[in-house]
Structure formats: structure tokens, C-alpha cells
Amino acid sequence: MxxxxxxxxxxxxxxxxxxxxxxxxxxxxxxxxxxxxxxxxxxxxxxxxxxxxxxxxxxxxxxxxxxxxxxxxxxxxxxxxxxxxxxxxxxxxxxxxxxxxxxxxxxxxxxxxxxxxxxxxxxxxxxxxxxxxxxxxxxxxxxxxxxxxxxxxxxxxxxPVGAASALKMCYAGINKGVTGLGTAMFLAAIRSGADQSLKRELEESASDLDQKLSSGIPDMYAKAYRWVAEMEEIAAFLGKDDPVALIFKGMAGLYRKMAEDRNADGELAAQLDGLLGRE
Amino acid sequence: MxxxxxxxxxxxxxxxxxxxxxxxxxxxxxxxxxxxxxxxxxxxxxxxxxxxxxxxxxxxxxxxxxxxxxxxxxxxxxxxxxxxxxxxxxxxxxxxxxxxxxxxxxxxxxxxxxxxxxxxxxxxxxxxxxxxxxxxxxxxxxxxxxxxxxxxxxxxxxxPVGAASALKMCYAGINKGVTGLGTAMFLAAIRSGADQSLKRELEESASDLDQKLSSGIPDMYAKAYRWVAEMEEIAAFLGKDDPVALIFKGMAGLYRKMAEDRNADGELAAQLDGLLGRE
CATH class of the missing domain: 3.40.50.720 (NAD(P)-binding Rossmann-like Domain)
Incomplete structure (x- = not known):
């Protein structure tokens, strides 16, 4: 055995x-x-x-x-x-x-x-x-x-050793990056009074993405504090000479904001839930 | 009339x-x-x-x-x-x-x-x-x-005036942002020998996203030079106090790199096309 x-x-x-x-x-x-x-x-x-x-x-x-x-x-x-x-x-x-x-x-x-x-x-x-x-x-x-x-x-x-870790970085970068983009843009749309139109436009012209965000964003709140370090690790993986590393420094900042929101009054999460029909 | x-x-x-x-x-x-x-x-x-x-x-x-x-x-x-x-x-x-x-x-x-x-x-x-x-x-x-x-x-x-412009910023941020994430991570995976696994994993576990990237990335090369300014406009829209603005500064850097690649030998585009089956 x-x-x-x-x-x-x-x-x-x-x-x-x-x-x-x-x-x-x-x-x-x-x-x-x-x-x-x-x-x-x-x-x-x-x-x-x-x-x-x-x-x-x-x-x-x-x-x-x-x-x-x-x-x-x-x-x-x-x-x-x-x-x-x-x-x-x-x-x-x-x-x-x-x-x-x-x-x-x-x-x-x-x-x-x-x-x-x-x-x-x-x-x-x-x-x-x-x-x-x-x-x-x-x-x-x-x-x-x-x-x-x-x-x-x-x-x-x-x-060699390194390839499997790189795969995980790249996959997480796409997957958690998409959730981050949606979160960031929904919050900006809410601030600008464009949120209902944005949601409807996504439903019409990018329904797969809309569905992915509608479940992925609420699932993220509780994990946001862990994702901060993961986004920083992806930025380090890309290296400081790659302009793309900035994308993931920004993602780390977004997830830090969502983690802080959860520790405080959860206002941002509530706004997102309202838009996503999760109230 | x-x-x-x-x-x-x-x-x-x-x-x-x-x-x-x-x-x-x-x-x-x-x-x-x-x-x-x-x-x-x-x-x-x-x-x-x-x-x-x-x-x-x-x-x-x-x-x-x-x-x-x-x-x-x-x-x-x-x-x-x-x-x-x-x-x-x-x-x-x-x-x-x-x-x-x-x-x-x-x-x-x-x-x-x-x-x-x-x-x-x-x-x-x-x-x-x-x-x-x-x-x-x-x-x-x-x-x-x-x-x-x-x-x-x-x-x-x-x-009011501003809401329709905000909608466009948010929609473009999600749409062109997803293409940017995919481009950045595919290039990183190619550098790390993890590209074939990443492509197959996406096909299996996120086929909608895989399809969107497989057509969206090649469609982007010729437009990358225009998208640089658009990403910078989105970063300005989010404002320097929003950590999320960094995401779009990074996106501008990525599209600048793709525009430069197109003006040079197109090596990055060729690598991406190879992975996406567009050779």
C-alpha cells in the first residue's frame, strides 16, 4: 500500500x-x-x-x-x-x-x-x-x-521545475484578472450612473462574460484578502521590466480595497450585489 | 426631410x-x-x-x-x-x-x-x-x-452629460481589458514553457473565454496603437486616487508593446498566432 x-x-x-x-x-x-x-x-x-x-x-x-x-x-x-x-x-x-x-x-x-x-x-x-x-x-x-x-x-x-508554477500564475492571472476587471468597472459605473446600462449591455453583447462576473464577483469578497498576495506574486513573476506587471499591482490594490470593504461596512459589496441582483 | x-x-x-x-x-x-x-x-x-x-x-x-x-x-x-x-x-x-x-x-x-x-x-x-x-x-x-x-x-x-461617456469607458475597460489579460498571460506562458498547458486548460475549464481570446487577440494587433490612448483615457477616468487606474496604465503599456511589435518584426504576434492556431 x-x-x-x-x-x-x-x-x-x-x-x-x-x-x-x-x-x-x-x-x-x-x-x-x-x-x-x-x-x-x-x-x-x-x-x-x-x-x-x-x-x-x-x-x-x-x-x-x-x-x-x-x-x-x-x-x-x-x-x-x-x-x-x-x-x-x-x-x-x-x-x-x-x-x-x-x-x-x-x-x-x-x-x-x-x-x-x-x-x-x-x-x-x-x-x-x-x-x-x-x-x-x-x-x-x-x-x-x-x-x-x-x-x-x-x-x-x-x-523543468518552474513551468507548472508559471502555468498557475498565468491561469490565475486570466481568471482572477477578469473578475477584477469586472469589479473595477462595475464600481466605476455605479459612481458614474452608468451601471444599469453597462449591465444590460453586457447581458446583450457578452452574455458569457456577464454570467461569469455575476457569479465570480460575489464569490470573490471572502477571498479578496488572499488574492492580494496572489496578484502581487503574479506581478513579481512578470518582472519589473514588463509593463504588464502594473496590471497586477493594480489588481492587488483593487482586492485590498475589497478586503478592507469587507472588514468595514461592506458598502462596496452591497452596491455590487445590488447591481448583480444578489441583494 | x-x-x-x-x-x-x-x-x-x-x-x-x-x-x-x-x-x-x-x-x-x-x-x-x-x-x-x-x-x-x-x-x-x-x-x-x-x-x-x-x-x-x-x-x-x-x-x-x-x-x-x-x-x-x-x-x-x-x-x-x-x-x-x-x-x-x-x-x-x-x-x-x-x-x-x-x-x-x-x-x-x-x-x-x-x-x-x-x-x-x-x-x-x-x-x-x-x-x-x-x-x-x-x-x-x-x-x-x-x-x-x-x-x-x-x-x-x-x-447627465458624462454618463454615456462613463458607460463607454467601463465597457471598453472590461472588453479590451479581457483581451489584454489574455495577451499578457499567453506571452508570459510562452516565455515559461507553460503555453500549451494554459491553452488546453482554458479550453477545458473556460471555453467561452478561450474562444473570446482566440478571436479577440489576433483582431487586436492592428488596433493596438489606438488602444494605447484609450487605456490611458480609462486610467484618467478612474482617477489617480483609485488603485485600479494602475491596471489600465499597465494595459496601455501592453498595447504599446504590441503596437511596437507590429511596427518591427511582428515576433510577439507570430508567437501568439502559433499558440492560437492562427499560423
């Missing part, structure tokens, strides 16, 4: 854990310092919480944590894995830029650990729905086959 | 002129200093080129010129209309910000001319296709009814 370990048991980590358990794997998780709620969620998903000394004995280890913790987790795991004799594979699945991913990989220099670049696209697995995809690059030996063999939708990218 | 005048006879001006002629109007146009080709296009559309002294006698005058010329055209027409006894209506139909529109209106202070804010959304009229819409604000007396009565798709917005 394959031993698969997941560091992190948030909505995505525990969802993927459950899927691997259903796929016949023995799923371990390392949750030191996490809340009782996280521990409960992990156990409910069929994952076995255990110490780092046991985690390093897994066949493959997935890091699924908030982006800001990715390097720290890698360093901690690399230190623990240094004395291990059996080969182990570490897959960073986090929404980090290719540069940050290369720092994660560098933490394993000389450790004998095989490091893959992973990125997850899609929502956490839900019963009866297609799960998210795990894109993987830097995997010439096809170590990720073990995950595919236990029910994950794995897509290998022919490319 | 109604006399309708159009200042400017580009693709949009002459297309709208033809539609009004077909709708039974007598359509005049003022083309002093324009090329022989423009004059021919206007005549082919059934419009009658004439001097400003005749234009001021029209019932309603539309200004359909490049955004940078909007204020100059308004000033010239206002000077010519100052001694006219009959009331005349001037509709600025250009893609200008609400602030610029208010400068256009100010050019008519004390002239007795009724100034409406218009903005055109959609492509120039084509045989067998639905024409563009002319949104109009600042029209409490419903002067634009004359245009609707001669075949134009006129949509009145309840709001």
Missing part, C-alpha cells in the same frame, strides 16, 4: 487527502501547531496525523499550504529528510511564482530528495464533481504516476 | 451616415482637410460633403472623430453655430472620458446649442447585421429621437 503524505490540511489539502484515501492510499499528514478544527477535518478525511519522522518515510509528500509558508515547509522537511536512506519525492503544490518555486527546490540541494513543481487548478474535490487537476513539471522519472494511480487527475508538463 | 450632419467619415462615421440615409434622412458631412479617400467613402455612403456654414443649419449634428480631435471639433462647430437663430443639437459620440466630455460641453457655453453626450458601442453598421448602439445621456428633451426615427439603435440613459 502506497504511503502518501500531505503537509497542510486546509480545504484543498484535506479534499485531496480524502480522494487519495478513496483511491486506496495510506494518507499521512503533518499538522504540528495547527488548530483542533484542522486536526478534526484531517481525520474526517481519513488522513492520519503523525510526526515529521514518520512523514519522511512516505513514498511521496505533497506540500499544500498557504503560499507564504511554502519555503518554510520545504526547509523543515528537507532538514528532516536529510538522513533518510530511501528515496523520497517532494511535490510543492502551492500557488507560488517560478522564482519562489526555485527557492523551494534549492532548499533540498544535496538532500537526495526528488523535488517536483506542482500546481493545482480547480476547486477542492467535492462528491460527484470532477476534482481539480494537479499539473506537474520537472518530473522526467514520472514520480507523479503514483498520485495518478490513486485517483488524482495529474497532468504532466514537459518542462 | 430631416437634415442630419456627421463630422467625420471614418469607418464608423460613414457607416452610420449610410444607415441614416437608408432611414430616410438627408445626411450632410463636413470633411475640410480630409483625404480624397475619405471624401469618396462619404459620397459612396450617400452623404453630402459641405461647408461648416451649411452644417450649422442641420437639425442635429454628430461628432464621430478620433478621441484626440473631439474638443477641437466642438470648439470649431461652437464658433460657427454662435450666430445661428434656429436651435441645433450637437451629439459628441466619441470615446472620451466624462471629464473630456464636460470640456466638450463647456465649449458650447452661451452658444444656445443643445449638447448631448453620446457613445457608440459595437462595430460599424454592416449589411445584414445589427448595427452598433448609440447610448445618449444629458437628453431630457429627447432630441435623440430624431436619430432613432431614422434607423439608429439609440439607447437613452437617465443621467
Amino acid at each position: 502506497a504511503d502518501i503524505a500531505i503537509i497542510g490540511a486546509g480545504a484543498m489539502g484535506s479534499g485531496i487527502g480524502r480522494k487519495l484515501v478513496e483511491g486506496g492510499a495510506n494518507v499521512l499528514t503533518y499538522l504540528e501547531g495547527r488548530s483542533a478544527a484542522t486536526l478534526e477535518r484531517a481525520k474526517a478525511a481519513g488522513m492520519q496525523p503523525c510526526g515529521l519522522d514518520r512523514i519522511v518515510d512516505a513514498d511521496i509528500v505533497l506540500s499544500i499550504v498557504p503560499p507564504a509558508e511554502a519555503i518554510g515547509v520545504a526547509g523543515k522537511f528537507a532538514a528532516a529528510a536529510r538522513d533518510r536512506k530511501e528515496p523520497v519525492t517532494f511535490v510543492d503544490c502551492n500557488a507560488i511564482s517560478p522564482d519562489t518555486m526555485r527557492l523551494v527546490a534549492a532548499a533540498f540541494d544535496g538532500s537526495g530528495v526528488d523535488v517536483l513543481d506542482g500546481s493545482i487548478i480547480g476547486l477542492p474535490p467535492q462528491p460527484g464533481k470532477r476534482g481539480p487537476k494537479l499539473y506537474v513539471s520537472g518530473d522526467p522519472a514520472n514520480r507523479s504516476a503514483l498520485l495518478a494511480g490513486h485517483g488524482l487527475d495529474v497532468r504532466r508538463i514537459e518542462g | 430631416a437634415d442630419i450632419a456627421i463630422i467625420g467619415a471614418g469607418a464608423m462615421g460613414s457607416g452610420i451616415g449610410r444607415k441614416l440615409v437608408e432611414g430616410g434622412a438627408n445626411v450632410l458631412t463636413y470633411l475640410e482637410g480630409r483625404s480624397a479617400a475619405t471624401l469618396e467613402r462619404a459620397k459612396a455612403a450617400g452623404m453630402q460633403p459641405c461647408g461648416l456654414d451649411r452644417i450649422v443649419d442641420a437639425d442635429i449634428v454628430l461628432s464621430i472623430v478620433p478621441p484626440a480631435e473631439a474638443i477641437g471639433v466642438a470648439g470649431k462647430f461652437a464658433a460657427a453655430a454662435r450666430d445661428r437663430k434656429e436651435p441645433v443639437t450637437f451629439v459628441d459620440c466619441n470615446a472620451i472620458s466624462p471629464d473630456t466630455m464636460r470640456l466638450v460641453a463647456a465649449a458650447f457655453d452661451g452658444s444656445g446649442v443643445d449638447v448631448l453626450d453620446g457613445s457608440i458601442i459595437g462595430l460599424p453598421p454592416q449589411p445584414g447585421k445589427r448595427g452598433p448602439k448609440l447610448y445618449v445621456s444629458g437628453d431630457p428633451a429627447n432630441r435623440s429621437a430624431l436619430l432613432a426615427g431614422h434607423g439608429l439603435d439609440v439607447r437613452r440613459i437617465e443621467g
Whole structure:
């Protein structure tokens, strides 16, 4: 029976854990310092919480944590894995830029650990729905086959460490960028008395986009504070010489405004909901 | 028979002129200093080129010129209309910000001319296709009814001068912004070896958006140089206190890059075409 370990048991980590358990794997998780709620969620998903000394004995280890913790987790795991004799594979699945991913990989220099670049696209697995995809690059030996063999939708990218992270940046840039454009322009239209006409014009001439915005904008409010860092990471990925990086600095500012609105009186969200028929 | 005048006879001006002629109007146009080709296009559309002294006698005058010329055209027409006894209506139909529109209106202070804010959304009229819409604000007396009565798709917005211009800014911000996001992220993915995966992921999980980008991006190359100014106008519309203005400064930079690419070897466009299957 394959031993698969997941560091992190948030909505995505525990969802993927459950899927691997259903796929016949023995799923371990390392949750030191996490809340009782996280521990409960992990156990409910069929994952076995255990110490780092046991985690390093897994066949493959997935890091699924908030982006800001990715390097720290890698360093901690690399230190623990240094004395291990059996080969182990570490897959960073986090929404980090290719540069940050290369720092994660560098933490394993000389450790004998095989490091893959992973990125997850899609929502956490839900019963009866297609799960998210795990894109993987830097995997010439096809170590990720073990995950595919236990029910994950794995897509290998022919490319080095960095390519899967770049894919995630680009996909999120388009997807969350579209939501940001719609939010920004609806708010400007509301200020200018052009909001009803704008909404009707979109319904008539760009109905797909109208529908995407009508569900995507309300879904964003609660996530806006997380998206600030993600937009800044995309700006860094594009680099300061690319004028396009400015687009994502502006997006970070927009999502910061929406996060502040949520912490205050939620007036902007209420205006948007009114226009989108979500009152 | 109604006399309708159009200042400017580009693709949009002459297309709208033809539609009004077909709708039974007598359509005049003022083309002093324009090329022989423009004059021919206007005549082919059934419009009658004439001097400003005749234009001021029209019932309603539309200004359909490049955004940078909007204020100059308004000033010239206002000077010519100052001694006219009959009331005349001037509709600025250009893609200008609400602030610029208010400068256009100010050019008519004390002239007795009724100034409406218009903005055109959609492509120039084509045989067998639905024409563009002319949104109009600042029209409490419903002067634009004359245009609707001669075949134009006129949509009145309840709001002052500035609202129709704001609508155009917001609509263009979403529409051309989405094209810009796709262009920026496809180029970044190409640089990172993630382009094929990104394209396939979009096809699978956001097929509407994928289709919009697959046609919208190649259609943009030839227009990129014009879109630079339009994106800067949107940034100015949002104002320097709105972090979102940065998004459109970045968009202006992107379209500047695409315009420069077109003037040089077209390498970026070729890379995009390759990915989009347009080779």
C-alpha cells in the first residue's frame, strides 16, 4: 500500500487527502501547531496525523499550504529528510511564482530528495464533481504516476521545475484578472450612473462574460484578502521590466480595497450585489 | 426631410451616415482637410460633403472623430453655430472620458446649442447585421429621437452629460481589458514553457473565454496603437486616487508593446498566432 503524505490540511489539502484515501492510499499528514478544527477535518478525511519522522518515510509528500509558508515547509522537511536512506519525492503544490518555486527546490540541494513543481487548478474535490487537476513539471522519472494511480487527475508538463508554477500564475492571472476587471468597472459605473446600462449591455453583447462576473464577483469578497498576495506574486513573476506587471499591482490594490470593504461596512459589496441582483 | 450632419467619415462615421440615409434622412458631412479617400467613402455612403456654414443649419449634428480631435471639433462647430437663430443639437459620440466630455460641453457655453453626450458601442453598421448602439445621456428633451426615427439603435440613459461617456469607458475597460489579460498571460506562458498547458486548460475549464481570446487577440494587433490612448483615457477616468487606474496604465503599456511589435518584426504576434492556431 502506497504511503502518501500531505503537509497542510486546509480545504484543498484535506479534499485531496480524502480522494487519495478513496483511491486506496495510506494518507499521512503533518499538522504540528495547527488548530483542533484542522486536526478534526484531517481525520474526517481519513488522513492520519503523525510526526515529521514518520512523514519522511512516505513514498511521496505533497506540500499544500498557504503560499507564504511554502519555503518554510520545504526547509523543515528537507532538514528532516536529510538522513533518510530511501528515496523520497517532494511535490510543492502551492500557488507560488517560478522564482519562489526555485527557492523551494534549492532548499533540498544535496538532500537526495526528488523535488517536483506542482500546481493545482480547480476547486477542492467535492462528491460527484470532477476534482481539480494537479499539473506537474520537472518530473522526467514520472514520480507523479503514483498520485495518478490513486485517483488524482495529474497532468504532466514537459518542462523543468518552474513551468507548472508559471502555468498557475498565468491561469490565475486570466481568471482572477477578469473578475477584477469586472469589479473595477462595475464600481466605476455605479459612481458614474452608468451601471444599469453597462449591465444590460453586457447581458446583450457578452452574455458569457456577464454570467461569469455575476457569479465570480460575489464569490470573490471572502477571498479578496488572499488574492492580494496572489496578484502581487503574479506581478513579481512578470518582472519589473514588463509593463504588464502594473496590471497586477493594480489588481492587488483593487482586492485590498475589497478586503478592507469587507472588514468595514461592506458598502462596496452591497452596491455590487445590488447591481448583480444578489441583494 | 430631416437634415442630419456627421463630422467625420471614418469607418464608423460613414457607416452610420449610410444607415441614416437608408432611414430616410438627408445626411450632410463636413470633411475640410480630409483625404480624397475619405471624401469618396462619404459620397459612396450617400452623404453630402459641405461647408461648416451649411452644417450649422442641420437639425442635429454628430461628432464621430478620433478621441484626440473631439474638443477641437466642438470648439470649431461652437464658433460657427454662435450666430445661428434656429436651435441645433450637437451629439459628441466619441470615446472620451466624462471629464473630456464636460470640456466638450463647456465649449458650447452661451452658444444656445443643445449638447448631448453620446457613445457608440459595437462595430460599424454592416449589411445584414445589427448595427452598433448609440447610448445618449444629458437628453431630457429627447432630441435623440430624431436619430432613432431614422434607423439608429439609440439607447437613452437617465443621467447627465458624462454618463454615456462613463458607460463607454467601463465597457471598453472590461472588453479590451479581457483581451489584454489574455495577451499578457499567453506571452508570459510562452516565455515559461507553460503555453500549451494554459491553452488546453482554458479550453477545458473556460471555453467561452478561450474562444473570446482566440478571436479577440489576433483582431487586436492592428488596433493596438489606438488602444494605447484609450487605456490611458480609462486610467484618467478612474482617477489617480483609485488603485485600479494602475491596471489600465499597465494595459496601455501592453498595447504599446504590441503596437511596437507590429511596427518591427511582428515576433510577439507570430508567437501568439502559433499558440492560437492562427499560423
